[in-house]
Amino acid sequence: MARECGGCTLCCKLMVIPELAKPKDVWCQHCAIGEGCNIYDQRPGSCRDFNCAWLMSEGLPDHWYPARSKMVLANELDGRRIAVHVDLSRPDAWRQAPFYDELKQLTAGGARQVVIYVGARAIALLPDREIDLGECAETDRIVTYQRVGPNGAEWHAEKVGKDDPRFAN
Ligand code: SF4
Ligand code: SF4
Structure with missing residues (x-):
């Protein structure tokens, strides 16, 4: 890994840590903000992984550095999906230049799915439009697919339960 976290600890705020019952968007009690983890050798598996x-x-330009961009990007579904977790201190960060255009480029031709998370709200960024899926529970999963509508093929996204076969982990 060529890059290092440096002074970034943003994932220790934005991500859910099940082993610690730490919800999304609150700082972990063990985080020395901007410095690192106070229990580094004993940190849970979710953090290690x-x-x-x-x-x-x-390939992601430096301006995506989470401590500055206020967004944590996570690869999901073997890299077919990028989840963009946005810090609530700057909820519109993903709409700002150059981030929005670069996210749209990732979706071009359906090459990559992009889902934006702002708090509990999820927004699917699709090649031809975006769909606000509203509040998602931690057990909800999001599927995206193409279907034929009155104007031809169009992209769609919906929330499903975590055991729904359409969501392949
Ligand atoms: S968000 Fe990324 S760069 Fe920042 S601390 Fe977590 S893993 Fe490191
Ligand atoms: S245990 Fe450490 S690495 Fe894990 S979220 Fe808390 S501060 Fe971050």
Whole structure:
């Protein structure tokens, strides 16, 4: 991994940590904000396993550095989906330049699914439009697919239960 977290600890706020019953969007009690983890050697598996997409993908430009962009990008579904977790201190960060255009480029031709999370609200960014899916419970999953509408093929997204076969983990 060429990149390092440096002074970023944003995933310790934005992500759910089941082992600690830590909900989304609140700082972990063990986080030294902007410095690191106070229980690094004993941190839970979820923390050990998580590397954000900025850390993993050198193709993502530096301006996506989470501490500055206020967004944590996570690869899901074997890289077919990018989940964009937006810090509530800047809920419209994803709509700002250059981020919005770059997210749209990721969806071009359906190459990648992009789902934006702002608090509990989820928005599916699709090649031809966006769909506000409203509040999602932690057990909800999001599926995106193409279907034929009155004007031809169009993209669609919906919330399903975590055991729905259309959501392939
Ligand atoms: S969001 Fe990414 S860069 Fe920031 S602390 Fe987490 S893994 Fe490191
Ligand atoms: S246990 Fe450590 S690494 Fe995990 S969320 Fe808390 S501060 Fe971050």
